[in-house]
Amino acid sequence: MTAIGRDEPGAGTAAHGTGGHGHGGNIFDPELLDRCISCGFCLPACPTYALTKDEGSSxxxxxxxxxxxxxxxxxxDDDRLRKEASFCLGCRACEPVCPAGVQYGHLLESWRxxxxxxxxxxxLAQVLMMVVERTPLVRLIGAVRRPARTRRPADGDVRTAGAGRAATNGRAPRPEQLTLMLGCFERGLFPGVSKAVQKLLPEISVPENQGCCGALHAHNGDSAGGVALAEKLGEELPxxxxxxxxxxAAHLAAVLGRDRVHELSEHLVxxxxxxxxxxxxxDGHGGRRRARVAIQDSCHLRNGLGVSxxxxxxLGAVADFVxxxxxxxxCGSAGTYSLLRPRDARRVLDPKLDAVQTAxxxxxxxxxxxxLRQWQTGLARRKSRIRAVHLADLLAAAAAGRRLPTGLPIAARLPTVRLPSGMRVGRGFRLRKDAEAQNTDGWSA
Amino acid sequence: MSVDRSVIRELETIVGAEHVRTDPGDVEPYSRDATPAFRAVPDAVAWPGTAEEVAAILKLATSRRVPVIPRGAGSNLCAATVAERGGIVVVLTRMDKILEVSADELLARVETGVSTAALADTAAAQGLLYAPDPGSRTVSTVGGNVAMCAGGLRGLKYGVTRNYVLGTTVVLPTGEIMKTGGRLWKDVAGYDLTRLLTGSEGTLGVLTELTVALLPMPATSNTGVAYFPTLADAGRAVDAIIGHGIVPATLEFLDAKCIGAVEQYARLGLRDDAGALLLFGDDGAQDVVDRNLERIGEQCTATGAMEVTLAENIARAQALLEARRCSLPALSRLGTMTILEDATVPRPRLAEMVDRIDAIAHAHDVPVATFGHAGDGNLHPTIVVDQHDDAAIKRAHEAFGEVFKAAISMDGTITGEHGVGAAKLPYLIDRLGADQMALLRRIKAAFDPAGILNPGKLGS
Structure with a gap:
């Protein structure tokens, strides 16, 4: 008899797990865990399985x-459990290909x-989480790097925000209310992106008092904290x-509801x-030609929200989409993954760098x-002349007739400065231990 | 651990320590394949990279009497790769090269661990068709397909995996590496060991290289859908189609419950008021395909179809076929335990068998959903129950026992394409009889005197 089913104990029997090592049970929602029928359709979609060909990394x-x-x-505290919870990119590429509807992203959050x-x-994840859960610190990043801000009297913002809190209490928002989320790291790393959005959507308001959406927490073992921060941001942004x-976008939508959150491209369309x-x-002959542009999907946008x-x-409207x-x-960025597991993040990106080069x-x-950061550092490392840009920048540059930078970034031409401690100051925003010295978990070595 | 530490050390010497795992967390993921009711943790997992390494592992296993379970992608549905007696799971996915695709000879030579889809795509890029088309093609390996003699959606016109295997390189449990068959369609020198190994389910030898036949890629293909009031009506349509001399590439059916489950997953806009859906398709020259689909449509209408529509474009046709491939996992959304079977009857008795299945399920008070390959008489009756309802699970197993008996009484079989594995071994004697079971054991012993290869499965 071929029984395709959930032989594994669910809620009713999880307590028996204590007979094993005395710690099992109550980690996962049994219904989510029961969904998987082990058909294996997810294997070809998994980037880490592609690297190892080992079932445990699928x-x-x-x-x-x-x-x-x-x-x-x-x-x-099994070693492999620890390694795999960390080795998984959390890209959720397994979800759209899963015919049984396993919500892997939720399972991973519980696991972490x-x-x-x-x-x-x-x-490192702990430090980042501590920073972003303190709104004044996040705002300080913004104050230094100067992302977009609403050119309206400050009290206008306050009024809008107050109205939003009341209006969104369980009801659909009024259509004219549109606010831009600055993102905690984007406002520091890429302040130009939010300014580009303002050019594309002049009516959008950008409240200054906004913290982190909590995706960082949800993906780094604090899903409750992730929900709390998303709810708080939902109140700050009407x-x-x-x-x-x-x-x-995917994390916010999961907490606040799909209707309240639009990713930029989704909203524009x-x-x-x-x-x-x-x-x-x-064009190399003294003239100009239409740029050839490839895309890097955001995993959670594509796999979580179905936007691709x-x-x-x-981008196909303003350039040649390739x-x-x-x-x-x-691409290996995967939230904090590229910081926590730089070597694995590179292994994931490398074939993709080859592919865009060939294209x-x-x-x-x-x-x-x-x-964007992962691609910029990856391209710079190869001294590639291909540039990585945010969609907002591309669209705003096209609209303004402004030329986007080309060729080798200035930073990529600078030598890397090695510090005696094994720390090194690299290009752009990299200040971290040498990747070779920091083998986070060893499994992928 | 039942496998001696010294065996593990030798294993590490053979394939390299980085390709052997024995820690509990490392071997746990190999405790199961796509047959979740079966679970057994192996003592070790090894990833050999060459036929020579496989041979050394098997020699070691034979001399030390350690079970070896060969494994591709672990997508089989009969627990053929579950280590029921412990031992070493030998994973063959490192050997995944496509060695040759010859348009002149219409064949490909591949290592055992290459995925079925990768072979099909590479062949397609050269205008060639690898015809076997199992539902798990994106996951499964060619070696696994050959070992299990995988079927699929194109069986009626093109046959199944066995019809495309020209030659193998096989490692025997005693360590000999040998080639069977080769590059020839005509070759009657000796017993047809290639055929014997095809579908041997990893009990006679470990396949490390395959030579498979390819066909010229058909110029075009198309797919259509017909809805019927009942599954028996669809069965009569299948008889009528083939009775009129049409042998389409695809003739698949889904009953009402399957239609609902697939629609929920794939959102294709399938009708929700039909008792059965017949998915038909053909390939070849444009005018032949057009004419055949039209004639199939006529036969469907004549046998009482509610509606017949053709896919308006290739993407739509592909989507319909993909939807059919995911019927089983999509059905699993209906409950917490999905028990699937694979009984097969001669095609003209399909409608009769469907009625028998419904009657059996009704008598045992279990809900049954049936889909499958109508053109091959290959049914997949599926019972979805609550995993905590022991009484219902017992009734489901009793029902399937009767379904097997019914199939055999109609000159059918207990499994058309999923295989025997550990899951259906108890029923095999009903199909083969005692004399043939004994012969299977003698064949097994000739290949595997120590009985180390996939014990507890075929030939045990």
């Missing part, structure tokens, strides 16, 4: 590990809540929240925005600041 294998954790068959509880959380970060102008580059056609349509194999798969594009467009 979504199906990780769910088998989660079940073993839940039932107590594996020790809660357990695996990265208390002192088990990587210290009406429909437009975000230029796909990862934040919904609002009927028609791209104007054209992005051109030097919109950014392609928009489909590149794997443009929908993770001969001028720009790679990102719809998430983390991906």
């Amino acid at each position: 979504p199906r294998g990780r769910i088998t590990l989660m079940r073993a954790l839940e039932t107590g068959r594996l020790d809660p 809540d357990h695996q990265w509880r208390g002192r088990h959380r990587p210290p 009406g429909v929240i437009v975000t230029t970060a796909g990862g934040c 919904k609002a009927g925005y028609e791209p104007v102008g054209e992005v051109t580059v030097d 056609a919109e950014p392609r349509a928009l 489909p590149v194999a794997g443009d929908g798969s993770c 001969g594009v001028d720009y790679v467009v990102a719809v998430n600041p983390g991906c």
Whole structure:
């Protein structure tokens, strides 16, 4: 008899897991865990399985590990459990290909809540979380780097915000309310992006008093904190929240509801925005030609919210869109992943760098600041002449007839400064331990 | 651990320490394949990179009497790769190269661990068709397909995996590496070991390289859908289509419950008021395909179809076929335990069998949903129950016992394409009889005197 089913104990029997190592049970929502029928359709979609060809690094294998954790068959501090909870990119590429409807992203959040509880959380993630949950600190980043701000009297903002809180209390927001989420790191790393959005959507308001959306927490073992921050941001930003970060969009939408959150490209298409102008580059013969542009999807935007056609349509209107194999798969940025596991993040990005190089594009467009940073550092490392830009920048430059930068970034031409401690100051915003010295978990070595 | 530490050390010497795992968390993911009711944790997992390494592992296993379970992608549906007696799971996915695609000879030579879709795509890029089309093609390996003799959606016109295997490189449990068959369609020198190994479910040898036949890619293909009031009506339509001399590439059916489940997953706009859906398709020259689909449509209408529509474009046709491939996982959304079977009857008795299944399920008070390959008489009756309802699970198993008996009484079989594995071994004697079971054991012993290869499965 072939029984395709959930032989694994669910809620009713999870308590028996205590007979094993005495710690299993109550980590996962049993209904979510029961969904998986182990068909394996997720294997070809998983970037880490592609790297290792080891079932344990696949979504199906990780769910088998989660079940073993839940039932107590594996020790809660089992080495492989710890490694896999960290090695998983959390890109959720397994979700759209799953015919059984497994919500892997939710399972991973629960897993990391357990695996990265208390002192088990990587210290770097801990520090970042401490920073972004303090709104004044986030605002300080903004004060230094000067992202967009609403050119309206400050009391206007306050009024709008107050109205939003009242209006969104369980009801659909008024259509005219539109606020831009600045993102905690984007406002520091890429302050130009929010300014570009203001040019595209002049009516959008940008309240200064806005904190972090909590995606960072949800993905780093504090899903409760992630929900609380999203709810707080939902109060700070009235009406429909437009975000230029796909990862934040998916997390916010999961907490606040799909109707309240629009990723930028999604919003532009919904609002009927028609791209104007054209992005051109030097044709090498003294003239100009239309730029060739590839895209990097944001994983959570594509796999979580199902948005992938919109950014392609928009950039295809102002440049030549070049489909590149794997443009929908993770670039290795994956939230804090590229900081916590730099070597694995590079292994994920490397074949994609080859692919855009082969495709001969001028720009790679990102719809998430983390991906943008990952591509910029990856391209600079190879001294590639391809540039990575945010979709908002591309559209605003086309509309303004402004030329986007081309060729090797200035930063990529500078030598890397090595410091005696093993720390090094690299290009752009990298200040971290040497990647080779920082082998976070060793598994992928 | 039942496997001696010294065996593990030798294993590490053979494939390299980085390709052997024994820690509990590392072997746990290999405790199951796509047959979740079966679970057994192996003692070790090894990833050999060459046939020579496989041979050394098998020699070691034979001399030390350690079970070896060969595994591709672990997508089989009969627990064929579950280590029921412990031992070493040998994962063959490192050997994943496409060695040759020859348009002149219409064949491809591949390593065992290459994915079925990768082979099909590479062949397609050269205008060639790898015809076997199992539902798990994006996941499964070619070696796994051959070992299980995988079927699929194109069986009626093109046959199944066995019809495309020209040659193998196989490693015997005693360590010999040998080639069977080769590059020839005509070759009667000796027993047809290639056929014997195809569908041997990893019990006779470990396949490390395959030579498979390709076909010229058909110029065009199209797909259509017909809705019927009942599944028995659809079965009669299948008889009528083939009775009129049409052998389409695809003839798949879904009953009402399957239609609902697939629609919920794939959102194709399928009708929700029909008792059965017949998915038909053909490939070949444009005018032949057009004419055949039109004639199929006529036969469907003549046998009482509520509606017949053709896919308006290739993307739509692909979507319909993909939807059919995901019927099983989509059905699993209906409950917490999905018990699937694979009984097969001669095609003219399909409608009769469907009625029998419904009657059996009704008598045992279990809900049944049936889909499958109508052109091959290959049914997938599926019972979805609550995993905590032991009584319902027991009734479901009793019902399937009767379904098997019914299939055999109609000159059918207990499994058309999923295989025997550990899951259906108890029923095999009903199909083969005692004498043939004994012969299977003698064949097994000739290949595997120590009985180390996938014990507890075929030939045990």
